[in-house]
Structures are given as structure tokens and as C-alpha cells.
Amino acid sequence: MKHKHDTWGWMLAVDFFFAGMGAAMLVIAGITDLFIGEITTSVLGNFLAPIFVAIGAGFLILELGRPFQAWRVFMNPKAILTFGAWNMLLAIAFGFVLASFGIKAFPWSEMVVLRKIVAVLSIIVGLVVATYPGVLLARHKSRPFWNGPGMMVIFLMSSLVTGAAAHIACGFFVPAPTEVVLAKLPYFVAALLFFQILIWIGYIMIKIDGTTEREAKAAERWLKGDISGSFKIGFLVCGNVLPLILLLFSNTTAQVIGAILVLFGGLLMRHLVVKAGEDRTWLPGELNYRSKLPIGDEEFLKAWKC
Amino acid sequence: MAHYVMVIDTRMCIGCQSCTVACRTHNELPVDMIYNPVTTVGPSGVFPNLQMVHIPLLCMHCQDTPCVDACPTGASQQRPDGIVWVDEKKCVGCKACVMACPYGARVSNHEKGTVQKCDFCMDRVDKGNIPRCVQTCHQKARIFGDLDDPESEVSKLINGEHVVCLLDELGTKPNVYYIYGLEAQNR
Secondary structure: OOOOOOOOOHHHHHHHHHHHHHHHHHHHHHHHHHHOOOOOOOHHHHHHHHHHHHHHHHHHHHHOOOHHHHHHHHOOOOOHHHHHHHHHHHHHHHHHHHHHOOOOOOHHHHOHHHHHHHHHHHHHHHHHHHHHHHHHHHOOOOOOOOOOOHHHHHHHHHHHHHHHHHHHHHHHHOOOOOOOOOOOHHHHHHHHHHHHHHHHHHHHHHHHHOOOHHHHHHHHHHHOOOOHHHHHHHHHHHHHHHHHHHHHOOOHHHHHHHHHHHHHHHHHHHHHHHHHOOOOOOOOOHHHHHHOOOOOOOHHHHHHHO | OOOEEEEEEOOOOOOOOHHHHHHHHHHOOOOOOOOOOEEEEEEEEEOOEEEEEEEEOOOOOOOOOHHHHHOOOOOEEEOOOOOEEEOOOOOOOOOHHHHHOOOOOOEEEOOOOEEEOOOOOHHHHOOOOOOHHHHHOOOOOEEEEEOOOOOOHHHHHHHHOOEEOOOHHHOOOOOEEEEOOOOOOOO
16 A cells, blocks of 8 residues: 655665765775775775765755755754764865875875875764764664664665775776785675675564564565565675675676675665655554555646646 | 643544644645644444544654754754744755654645644744634644643643653653543554
């Protein structure tokens, strides 16, 4: 039965995907810069990190009912969305500065101390941007699938996986000056994918068995409901198991295909998670009432608007 | 300072939807927007022991407001008298409040690009009147008043009757109380 829901749309899922991926790329670029050496990831990847965060911010703006008033989302420091918006802005700024150290034409490219400071700041804001969508969703008391700290872990893990996969794909097109990081990254992503599968199995199991009836019902949608096919085949198989196998091959093409499948899985997962937010803790008789509301494509509504 | 609350006596409500219509007319809402629907639970049971209850829903004007906390622009606000309202000039339609509200009380106005909700008809309340839905209800199922006034009807009802709040377990401390005549919670 169809119900009328007023919820976030697919653009927010795309925002979460790009912002999470870009932020994690920033974290990886910062960590490798600090602990392994200068510019060990692809310069293309380093520049795409803040661009991806900016694309995510762009989709967030498009999701707004009044996109030209988007600046107002920076106004309430108590709101988690405001916190996320400020950190996205910082991630974009630090990301471009960090990436610029890879271009020798810039006069500051030799300033090692400044680069290290920017790397540390990039790691901090990158981790915040990668994690905050999970915190945002987890705080919704009446959205049984989202509620709880597990959502934070899911988003952080997926951001790291997709960020590392994006670095692999970028390294294929514009190789890094040294292979020291990119050669090992596919195995790192494969390990993260393994943990991601475990986390998802655990999350669904806990929701079904260990919590409230409402949460169990919301989780059943992922195993037997309308999104179960996309979850099992699209996300778990095509977005996790298949790339995990491909990334373990030493063939570069197979690894890049695996990395692209990881990105597909990350995007699909976010879409499904946002869609799962339709399930609210319903009030008495509310579901029956909502099933009677017009969805928006009814003839009488079209006639009314004409 | 007043503390405005509403008591809804489901024993009196007959599900006529007069309050829904009055609200939509007063607020000049588009055709696909409703602030205060009336849901129906039942009929259930076996003849002749049948039961059915109508439950008017609206913004609960919670004391602990997840919607106000979630609003990134500061458009969602709560007045000292407890009324939660949306400053449309500041609202950007991000729907953070829509998602945060456990009661589904907020609706998007797709024409304006903003989110709107019941504000207890604060334009009327500020002039000493009662909300339009309360005025319209011919069954007197909706009672509005100041909880801090011990002589008010709402104060007497809340202290004298067995009242419940919807989704009380979430800790939002709603300012809308229900007198349940039947076992409506057992959907």
C-alpha cells in the first residue's frame, strides 16, 4: 500500500555520498602525507577530494525548498546540520590548500610545517564530515531504523571505503609520484569491505532481535521488503563481495573495476538508508490515514492545479 | 507567563473533521496540506462489543523540541508560552524539522519552498481568542488553555482525568494531552 511521506529525497543521499567520499579522500591524503611522505596519493585524487565535498554541498543546496537562501543553514550553531555545513566548508578550503602542495609552481609548496598543519586540520574536518551524516540520522528518535549509534559507524566506514576506492580510481588515471600508498590501498579497501559487511550483518541482526518491535519491523524491510533486493544484490553482492574479490587481484584493471563497484555500493547504500527514513513511529490510526492521502499524481490534484 | 496546552477528549470526538477544515480555511492551506488530521482506530472487537475511536492529531508543541533543535536556520522557534512556530522568512525548506518531528506534524509547502505547521493559531491566541479548531469543535472535544492557571479547564482536566501524551516514551514532553475513552493504543 502506498503512503504519502514528506521526507528527504535522493539528492540528500547523493550529498551524503559525495561529501563522505571527498572527506575520506581528504583524511587518507592527510594521513599518508603525515606518516608516509609527501604526495603519495594521486594529485587528481587530492584535488577531487574538496571538489567532491563541494558537489555534495551543491546537492544539499538543491535539496532545499529555497536554494537561494542556503546561506541561512550556517545560522544555528546548535543544529547538527549547521555543524556539518561549516565543516564541509572547512573541508573544501583545507582540501584545496592540501592538494595545492602537490603542485611545485605554488610558492608555498616547499613549506613543510604549513603542509603538516594543513594535513592535520584536513584529517580532523574530514573525519567530522565523513561521520556527521550518521550522527544526524542516528539522533532521530522516531525513525526506528536510523536511531542509535550504529548509524554513525556505518557512515564512517562507508566514507572510508569509498574515499579509498576513489583514490585507487584516481591513481589509475593520474598516477601518484610514488606507488608506496596506491599499491597497498586495494588491500586496505578489501579489508574495510570485509568489516563493512560484518557491520551491516550485525546492524540488521541487532535491529531485528535486540531492540523494539518498531525497529524490528523497520529492519525487516531490508531483508524481506521493497528494498531487500537492492540491499542484498545491489549493495552486499555488487557493492561489497564482488569488489572485495576484484581488489584482491593484482591486475590493475580488475582493481579499478572493483573500486568503481565500491562507489556504486556506497551511493546505493546511502539512497537506501535515506529511504528507510520513511519508516516513522506511527501514531494510532496514522498509517491508515496516510494511505488515503493523494500521492500527487491523482487526476483531481492535476485538475486543481490547472 | 502562560503555559498553553490542549486537551483532546477522544470520548467526545466523532471524527467529523470540522477542526481539520476550519484549520485549513483559517491558515489558507494548499489542497495537499493538512495541519491537524483526525485518524480513526477501529472499528474493532466482535459485535455487539465494537469500539472505534477518533484521534485528532496536531503539533504537540513539545517542551523538549527536537524540531527546534534540528533547525539549522533558527526558523523553528519556541515562545516562552510553549507555542512552537516557524518563521517563514528564515525557513529554507531543508526538512530537518520534518524528519525530526516524531508526530509528523510538519508539512512542506512545495509552492513556497518552506515548512509549515500548527502554531496553536498564535495570531488569535495573542488577541485573547482560542485556536480555530477549538472554537469550531461542536463536541467540545478540544479544550485549550493555560496550564499554569489552576482555575483553567485544562488544568482541572489534566489534574483530574487520566490523560496520556502520544509517544510519551520519547521524552519530548508534549503540551497536547489526550483523554482516552477506549483502548485506542492497541491498534
